[in-house]
Amino acid sequence: MNMLFSLRLSSFNMKLFTPLFVIILIGCTTSKHNNLRYFQDYENAKGWTGALIDSGIAYSGKFSQKVINENEYGEGLRIPLGEADKQPLKKIKANVKIAATQLDGEIFLVIDIFSPSENKSIAYNSGANQSEIIKSSKAWAVCTNEMFIPANAKANDIVKVYVWNPRHQQFFMDDFEVTFEK
Numbered sequence: 394m395n396m397l398f399s400l401r402l403s404s405f406n407m408k409l410f411t412p413l414f415v416i417i418l419i420g421c422t423t424s425k426h427n428n429l430r431y432f433q434d435y436e437n438a439k440g441w442t443g444a445l446i447d448s449g450i451a452y453s454g455k456f457s458q459k460v461i462n463e464n465e466y467g468e469g470l471r472i473p474l475g476e477a478d479k480q481p482l483k484k485i486k487a488n489v490k491i492a493a494t495q496l497d498g499e500i501f502l503v504i505d506i507f508s509p510s511e512n513k514s515i516a517y518n519s520g521a522n523q524s525e526i527i528k529s530s531k532a533w534a535v536c537t538n539e540m541f542i543p544a545n546a547k548a549n550d551i552v553k554v555y556v557w558n559p560r561h562q563q564f565f566m567d568d569f570e571v572t573f574e575k
């Protein structure tokens with residue numbers, strides 16, 4: 394049995410590529426860094442939060458947070474007020490896209506400021522029941538809420554923004570945004 398191995402060394406052209414393009418980014422920073430906006434689209438949240446991340450339905454990208462019947466609360470934002478800004482803040486605004494195939498009861502987008510030193514909430518706003526706007530939307534409903542921050546709020550008070558699901562229903566949340574106003 395003869396086996397023929399042929400080895401070819403194909404000629405190759407050597408080209409010298411001279412990097413001719415030098416990109417110089419001239420620092421022209423116009424927007425200063427701040428923590429006044431928090432946004433979650435759930436595209437990179439899988440495994441990192443307690444939220445149940447689902448790829449079956451989404452407003453943005455491929456993923457959303459799935460809130461199931463067992464969940465009385467959706468996973469949300471939880472930060473010390475002073476982390477958003479060292480200076481006193483005046484207002485918290487929240488919005489989130491919610492979709493559900495069937496709803497029978499209330500859903501609320503809650504904004505809460507909890508004082509560890511007083512061991513109680515110093516400001517709380519569950520806002521309007523969102524279920525009607527969700528049911529009347531063909532796909533994703535824009536759910537919103539906002540609340541003024543009390544003048545006596547402290548930097549270590551905890552801001553919590555989350556969806557409250559008192560009737561234990563199933564729905565999806567996406568593009569959750571919380572902004573702070575000075």
Ligand SMILES: [Ca+2]
Nearest residue numbers: 434453454456
């Ligand atoms: Ca998404």
